[in-house]
Amino acid sequence: MNNKENSIEKVYREMLMKVPGKKRLLMSLSMSRMSLEIMVCGIREKYGDGDLKKHVFLRMYGNDFTDKEKEKILEFIT
Structure with missing residues (x-):
């Protein structure tokens, strides 16, 4: 990263750390839920x-398991 990226990251982190912990948790849960909804819509x-x-x-x-492992897991979840 260059210095500009580092300074932007630092400012963002400082802003984020000013948000109370409970609100940060709720923000992250909301983002996780939204990413799941986007993924499901695409599927x-x-x-x-x-x-x-x-x-x-x-x-x-899909990239975390071998083909054999994926087959076993898919048999179980379907």
């Missing part, structure tokens, strides 16, 4: 409602 648009759990798993964790 439904592409694949429809069928196998939603499968596609959510693959989108979130």
Whole structure:
């Protein structure tokens, strides 16, 4: 990172740390919920409602497991 990016990050962090902890937690939960909704909308648009759990798993964790491990997990969740 260059100095400008570091200073922007520092200002952002200082602003964020001024927000009370409970409010920061609520903000992060809201952002997590929104990202999940965006992901689910994209999956439904592409694949429809069928196998939603499968596609959510693959989108979130597909690169974290071998093909064999994914097969076992998908058998369990579908």
